[in-house]
Amino acid sequence: MKKIKCKFNINGNHKDLLIYEEKPLIYVIRDDYNLKGTKLGCGLEQCGSCAVIIDGEKKLSCNILAKDCVSSKITTIEGLSSNDNLNKVQDSFKKYNAAQCGYCTSGIIISLSALFNKNPKPSKKDILKSLEGQLCRCGSHSAVFKAIQNIIKSN
Ligand code: FES
């Protein structure tokens, strides 16, 4: 397998890396940037735990080739807060304790952050659509919905 030089912009941090051509984006995030909040679950675009925001849109990083993201602005869960201030979604999840094991949580927060960045007052349909494919194997669903209602109320 061939290695190629690629330049990345993850959470505003620019890096030049020599990577295998077939390297999925999630390994650049977790291994080369040491950002462990993005979780590898199924690796098959079926669980949502690896979600990140690429150029404003939620994308699953497990099956995207890193080399295809060189000109993109990538945001991970770590990049949602600024100066240690959580964004509204993170803050509401904290307030409502909307996680159990937490494995799915960063993917869900990423999905909702991408949605609320575009639309502060989304409809129920928009919310459900944004959460399509985000699996939680624990029982955090009702707390997640309380956290979402709280964000909508405060917007
Ligand atoms: S790890 Fe990417 S969707 Fe499951």
Ligand code: FES
């Ligand atoms: S909180 Fe455990 S998988 Fe969702």
